[in-house]
Amino acid sequence: MDELKTTDEGSGPENGAGAGEALGEGVSPRDGEALKPSSPHSAPNDAETPAKEDSSEAVILAAGLTKRYGRETVVDNLDLRIERGDIFGFLGPNGAGKTTTLLMFLGLTLPSAGSVRVLGEDPVKEPLKVKSQVGYLAENMGFYGDLTAYENLSYVCELNKMRDYGEKVEEVLGLVGLSEVAGKLVSEFSRGMRQRLGLAEVLVKDPKVVFLDEPTLGLDPDGINTMLELITRLPGERGLTVILSSHLLYLVSKVATRVGILKKGKLLAQGSIAELAGKTGLEADLEAIYTYYFRGEAA
Amino acid sequence: MLAVIKKELADHFGSTRFLIIMSLIFMVSFLLTHLAGRAIGDVLTEGGSELLEGRTFLLLFTAPAAFFSLSVFLCLFGPLVSLVLGFDSINRERNQGTLSKILSQPIHRDEVILGKYLAGLITIAIMLASLFLLITGFGLLGVGVVPSADELVRLALFGLLSVVYMGFWLGLAILLSICFRSVATSAMAAAALWIFIVFFLPILIQAGASAIAPFNDPQRPQAEELVSFTRAHKILTLASPAGLFTESSSMLLDPTHRGSDEALQIALMSRLDRYLLSRFQGGISIGQSLIIVMPDLLILACFSLLAFILSYVLFIKQEIRSV
Ligand SMILES: Nc1ncnc2c1ncn2[C@@H]1O[C@H](COP(=O)(O)OP(=O)(O)OP(=O)(O)O)[C@@H](O)[C@H]1O
Ligand SMILES: [Mg+2]
Numbered sequence: 001m002d003e004l005k006t007t008d009e010g011s012g013p014e015n016g017a018g019a020g021e022a023l024g025e026g027v028s029p030r031d032g033e034a035l036k037p038s039s040p041h042s043a044p045n046d047a048e049t050p051a052k053e054d055s056s057e058a059v060i061l062a063a064g065l066t067k068r069y070g071r072e073t074v075v076d077n078l079d080l081r082i083e084r085g086d087i088f089g090f091l092g093p094n095g096a097g098k099t100t101t102l103l104m105f106l107g108l109t110l111p112s113a114g115s116v117r118v119l120g121e122d123p124v125k126e127p128l129k130v131k132s133q134v135g136y137l138a139e140n141m142g143f144y145g146d147l148t149a150y151e152n153l154s155y156v157c158e159l160n161k162m163r164d165y166g167e168k169v170e171e172v173l174g175l176v177g178l179s180e181v182a183g184k185l186v187s188e189f190s191r192g193m194r195q196r197l198g199l200a201e202v203l204v205k206d207p208k209v210v211f212l213d214e215p216t217l218g219l220d221p222d223g224i225n226t227m228l229e230l231i232t233r234l235p236g237e238r239g240l241t242v243i244l245s246s247h248l249l250y251l252v253s254k255v256a257t258r259v260g261i262l263k264k265g266k267l268l269a270q271g272s273i274a275e276l277a278g279k280t281g282l283e284a285d286l287e288a289i290y291t292y293y294f295r296g297e298a299a
Numbered sequence: 300m301l302a303v304i305k306k307e308l309a310d311h312f313g314s315t316r317f318l319i320i321m322s323l324i325f326m327v328s329f330l331l332t333h334l335a336g337r338a339i340g341d342v343l344t345e346g347g348s349e350l351l352e353g354r355t356f357l358l359l360f361t362a363p364a365a366f367f368s369l370s371v372f373l374c375l376f377g378p379l380v381s382l383v384l385g386f387d388s389i390n391r392e393r394n395q396g397t398l399s400k401i402l403s404q405p406i407h408r409d410e411v412i413l414g415k416y417l418a419g420l421i422t423i424a425i426m427l428a429s430l431f432l433l434i435t436g437f438g439l440l441g442v443g444v445v446p447s448a449d450e451l452v453r454l455a456l457f458g459l460l461s462v463v464y465m466g467f468w469l470g471l472a473i474l475l476s477i478c479f480r481s482v483a484t485s486a487m488a489a490a491a492l493w494i495f496i497v498f499f500l501p502i503l504i505q506a507g508a509s510a511i512a513p514f515n516d517p518q519r520p521q522a523e524e525l526v527s528f529t530r531a532h533k534i535l536t537l538a539s540p541a542g543l544f545t546e547s548s549s550m551l552l553d554p555t556h557r558g559s560d561e562a563l564q565i566a567l568m569s570r571l572d573r574y575l576l577s578r579f580q581g582g583i584s585i586g587q588s589l590i591i592v593m594p595d596l597l598i599l600a601c602f603s604l605l606a607f608i609l610s611y612v613l614f615i616k617q618e619i620r621s622v
């Protein structure tokens with residue numbers, strides 16, 4: 001009963017070390033050394049190195065995190081630190097590597113090099129410890145259409161070995177506004193209702209961190225507002241840390257306390273919007289900052 | 300893992316296609332037992348009871364009254380139940396995006412496939428147990444044959460053998476559902492494998508055995524030639540799950556270990572012939588049958604294990620994304 005210990009898709013550690021050197025940094029995939037922040041290299045790269053060494057309050061601490069599919073480097077030497085209570089907006093165009101990064105945080109995909117700690121645990125070595133504390137709303141979350149919303153949630157609870165989850169299930173259904181249709185088959189749900197149910201499934205296990213991959217996908221304006229409102233309330237009411245991936249800058253700028261900008265697998269910048277504004281000499285406008293980084297890279 | 304098993308069991312027993320294939324199996328089984336029962340009844344009224352003694356009840360399973368006996372039917376068509384239960388177990392969840400959801404919960408990947416496998420096995424066991432019970436009841440009430448304790452033990456062992464055999468097919472089906480992302484492809488592959496293993500492999504084995512141990516003159520085979528042919532055939536059969544199942548089931552269900560069609564022929568012999576035959580016809584005890592069957596049973600179990608290990612290795616390496 002042991003989750004995978006070796007790397008998949010043929011990108012073994014030896015593979016990883018070699019390519020790490022090519023980047024000017026010998027990042028070993030496993031040992032603690034990999035946790036040391038590495039220096040930024042590509043310009044214009046304001047990517048903040050994790051400021052403090054103590055990882056007590058860091059919910060996510062990634063160092064040199066790299067993912068390659070064959071020759072293609074999809075996530076490139078990512079150093080990232082996300083603090084408790086943050087709402088971290090993960091930005092980047094299609095194919096930037098946002099989902100891949102989240103999957104590595106969860107241990108669903110193995111890094112080719114580098115390491116990450118989620119709540120102090122290594123998702124490669126202790127995937128279950130990570131997964132029991134993390135709620136993950138996938139890009140295109142699936143449900144059992146032949147079960148009701150209530151039953152779908154119950155199954156998630158059982159997989160989390162929760163007991164007497166009836167009340168909890170009803171609570172989260174209320175939270176996302178699905179109490180009324182709890183007994184309805186999910187195959188009869190609309191796109192937005194499914195998205196809400198997805199959020200309910202994420203919250204029902206009482207996670208410490210949630211990863212939301214495009215949480216507003218398919219929601220109507222009202223749904224988007226409810227979702228954003230809900231997300232803003234999570235850190236305060238439930239002590240949650242939220243990592244949110246999205247293309248929709250105006251939405252992210254409404255809720256995120258900090259953002260990270262990812263392009264072709266490289267983290268161009270991370271920090272609060274004010275910090276990034278200071279660094280770039282722009283106004284505190286995410287849209288402007290985003291374009292700055294993308295134009296900068298192109299130049 | 301218990302959560303997975305529970306969910307899968309509910310799915311199986313609620314799924315239309317399982318209920319359809321199960322009712323098909325039940326219907327044909329009853330037809331076969333009914334025909335076998337009639338034939339047995341005829342023999343009994345003709346006074347052949349002392350000859351059938353000790354195996355009247357099991358004849359319900361082995362008498363080829365129609366096209367084939369019930370045990371042969373299970374060998375040929377039982378696999379379909381397993382395939383129907385398993386051919387889309389992983390890829391359906393992958394395609395509908397629930398696989399990445401399950402795997403982002405605190406559960407190991409192997410627990411998911413093991414849970415699905417065990418749930419399928421339990422379903423198969425429940426199906427076979429109820430089938431055998433119904434046939435026993437039919438034998439008691441319809442034909443009036445009372446199974447002896449010996450026969451009941453043999454039947455239970457045959458049930459175990461059937462579960463192991465169908466477990467192999469279940470493992471194969473789950474393996475296919477991991478290999479192929481498309482449900483339609485894995486269904487086609489399952490059908491192809493079924494036809495190959497159940498219908499072609501025996502022919503290949505026959506041909507292989509003749510190639511290894513050829514007869515000089517097929518019309519008049521020499522004794523030595525026959526022995527080496529039989530040996531070659533037996534060894535090659537080790538590679539055929541259906542062959543292993545057939546051999547073991549006849550060993551378990553036919554205490555005298557003669558072709559079951561002979562049983563009816565014997566019943567038609569003259570009294571003297573019967574008397575002579577019964578004098579020299581020592582039955583094989585359950586213990587002896589079991590010893591003979593055990594290696595085959597283990598090899599069958601190994602086949603299932605192999606399918607499972609392959610599934611495990613492939614599944615662990617796969618990348619799970621939603622859609
Ligand atoms: N299994 C795979 N094999 C090879 N390449 C892959 C695989 N999965 C993803 N990729 C590649 O990895 C890159 C990053 O994909 P990822 O899904 O992480 O992007 P993303 O930032 O989430 O994009 P989006 O905004 O469209 O969701 C893409 O170029 C994609 O083609
Ligand atoms: Mg994505």
